[in-house]
Amino acid sequence: MKLLDVSAIDCDVHPTVPDLADLLPYMEPHWRDTISDRGIEAFESISYPPNAPLSARPDWRDERGRAAQNVTSLATQALDRWNLRFAVGNCIYGVHMAFSEDLAAVLARAVNDWLVREWLDREPRLRASIVVPLQNPELAVDEIRRRSEDRRFVQVLLPAMAEAPLGRRHFWPIYSAAERAGLPIGIHAGSSYRHPVTPVGWPSHYVEDYASQAQAFQGQLASLVCEGVFTKFPNLKVVLIESGVTWLTPFLWRLTKFWRGLRSEVPWVDRPPSEIVREHVRMTIQPFDAPDGTERLERIIDHLQSDRMLLFSSDFPHWQFDGDEVLPNGFPESLVGRIAVDNPLETYPRMKECMP
Amino acid sequence: MDRHVVARADEIGPGERKLVHVRGRAVVLFNVDGEFFAILDRCPHQGGSLCEGRLTGLVTSKEPGQYEYSHRGAVIRCPWHAWEFDIRTGQSWCEPGRIRVKSFKTEVQAGAGLVQGPYVAETFPVTRDGDYVVIEA
Numbered sequence: 001m002k003l004l005d006v007s008a009i010d011c012d013v014h015p016t017v018p019d020l021a022d023l024l025p026y027m028e029p030h031w032r033d034t035i036s037d038r039g040i041e042a043f044e045s046i047s048y049p050p051n052a053p054l055s056a057r058p059d060w061r062d063e064r065g066r067a068a069q070n071v072t073s074l075a076t077q078a079l080d081r082w083n084l085r086f087a088v089g090n091c092i093y094g095v096h097m098a099f100s101e102d103l104a105a106v107l108a109r110a111v112n113d114w115l116v117r118e119w120l121d122r123e124p125r126l127r128a129s130i131v132v133p134l135q136n137p138e139l140a141v142d143e144i145r146r147r148s149e150d151r152r153f154v155q156v157l158l159p160a161m162a163e164a165p166l167g168r169r170h171f172w173p174i175y176s177a178a179e180r181a182g183l184p185i186g187i188h189a190g191s192s193y194r195h196p197v198t199p200v201g202w203p204s205h206y207v208e209d210y211a212s213q214a215q216a217f218q219g220q221l222a223s224l225v226c227e228g229v230f231t232k233f234p235n236l237k238v239v240l241i242e243s244g245v246t247w248l249t250p251f252l253w254r255l256t257k258f259w260r261g262l263r264s265e266v267p268w269v270d271r272p273p274s275e276i277v278r279e280h281v282r283m284t285i286q287p288f289d290a291p292d293g294t295e296r297l298e299r300i301i302d303h304l305q306s307d308r309m310l311l312f313s314s315d316f317p318h319w320q321f322d323g324d325e326v327l328p329n330g331f332p333e334s335l336v337g338r339i340a341v342d343n344p345l346e347t348y349p350r351m352k353e354c355m356p
Numbered sequence: 357m358d359r360h361v362v363a364r365a366d367e368i369g370p371g372e373r374k375l376v377h378v379r380g381r382a383v384v385l386f387n388v389d390g391e392f393f394a395i396l397d398r399c400p401h402q403g404g405s406l407c408e409g410r411l412t413g414l415v416t417s418k419e420p421g422q423y424e425y426s427h428r429g430a431v432i433r434c435p436w437h438a439w440e441f442d443i444r445t446g447q448s449w450c451e452p453g454r455i456r457v458k459s460f461k462t463e464v465q466a467g468a469g470l471v472q473g474p475y476v477a478e479t480f481p482v483t484r485d486g487d488y489v490v491i492e493a
Contacts, residue, residue, distance in 0.1 A: 169420070169421070227420060228417075228419070228420030228421075229420075231419065231420055232419060232420055259450065260401075260437070260438075260439055260450040260451070261437045261438035261439060261450075262438065263440065263449060263450045264412075264414075264415040264440065264449075267415040267416050267417035267423060267424075268417040268418075268419060268420045268421075268422075270416075270417075271451075272450075272451060
């Protein structure tokens with residue numbers, strides 16, 4: 001089956017805040033003035049520098065060189081073009097970079113309000129992830145509660161690298177609130193840049209930073225499993241977004257192997273980590289880090305021992321592919337319906353509530 | 357299934373173990389508080405000698421952060437990769453459904469009872485006084 005025939009669900013697109021000024025109308029006067037008085041100009045991180053080729057495909061950039069800054073460009077360049085049923089908007093903005101918990105909460109609220117007004121209200125095919133101030137789990141829970149009644153929010157968004165490993169109990173109120181609201185936790189590539197973005201220290205180049213993200217995802221996965229997040233929250237799903245895919249199997253092999261010898265350290269992990277991850281964790285497919293070819297791709301999916309884990313994504317407007325090659329070249333046609341419709345609907349049950 | 361006398365009961369004290377051989381196979385015999393258990397001296401993973409392993413207890417948990425410690429002295433950890441096995445059943449604690457080491461039924465019998473059987477006296481020296489550990493294998 002071809003992608004265009006299935007009315008696919010794109011699990012990772014990026015509505016992009018054009019400018020901090022666009023968020024000011026969604027802040028109270030005190031914070032609006034604070035931002036101007038303190039001379040804060042932007043909260044963009046170096047995760048996706050605007051001029052980096054990866055940050056936006058050339059043919060999707062506007063005259064200022066920016067992309068995905070309004071709902072019209074998302075609709076014409078992605079939703080219409082690939083006949084998408086839904087797309088999940090993950091707004092990557094530097095909310096998690098602020099040191100002030102209060103400022104982070106204000107920014108998160110402003111981004112979410114902006115998403116509702118400028119994006120969700122204008123495009124019925126769009127869904128979104130709740131941006132939260134991870135700096136303070138209590139405030140993050142408040143934000144989840146504030147948004148979860150709006151059924152167009154389908155996920156809680158966390159950065160891959162932040163204050164501490166995400167399995168720590170400090171963060172559990174967030175998981176509890178997400179599980180209760182039926183929202184998966186989406187972990188997206190990126191960092192608060194508090195700590196080096198590789199385990200060995202600060203790299204010199206962007207390419208090192210981006211390629212090393214997979215290591216951060218591995219660390220988070222190990223933390224979530226070993227700290228017992230999935231034991232404590234048995235209905236919680238976690239989506240790794242823009243994580244790459246093919247590193248998962250060898251990492252799980254290693255984690256499961258060492259768990260067999262070190263199980264008594266984490267006795268609440270009462271079954272093999274590979275099994276827990278297969279049940280609770282999903283991954284978006286762009287960027288797909290494997291050579292082309294159906295046979296190779298089939299073998300990779302076979303190694304995952306599940307066809308439920310992969311979620312179709314374009315990563316729009318990031319430059320992961322050219323033309324309409326949004327699926328990896330040679331992706332098995334028999335699995336298109338599963339990863340582009342069935343798996344997203346199982347992962348984001350709220351989408352089923354108003355199916356077009 | 358034959359019965360094999362493998363040791364004098366009083367030569368393995370509580371908490372101690374002894375490597376014995378039954379039909380050419382190495383078997384570890386454990387005394388847990390006066391009760392005897394025997395498992396094959398070969399880890400099903402890669403063949404490590406369980407006799408060389410560390411005897412410990414079983415840690416389980418109802419939820420993260422809570423530890424329950426039981427069966428103290430009844431779990432052996434393979435010296436090679438630390439897989440844990442219940443010495444009473446041979447069952448692994450990492451994947452109980454899939455992995456187990458062979459265990460043997462043991463019992464302690466009086467020497468007087470043993471000499472009466474045709475299958476024991478032939479192969480194992482038995483004296484009349486004291487108790488003996490018998491393995492079914």
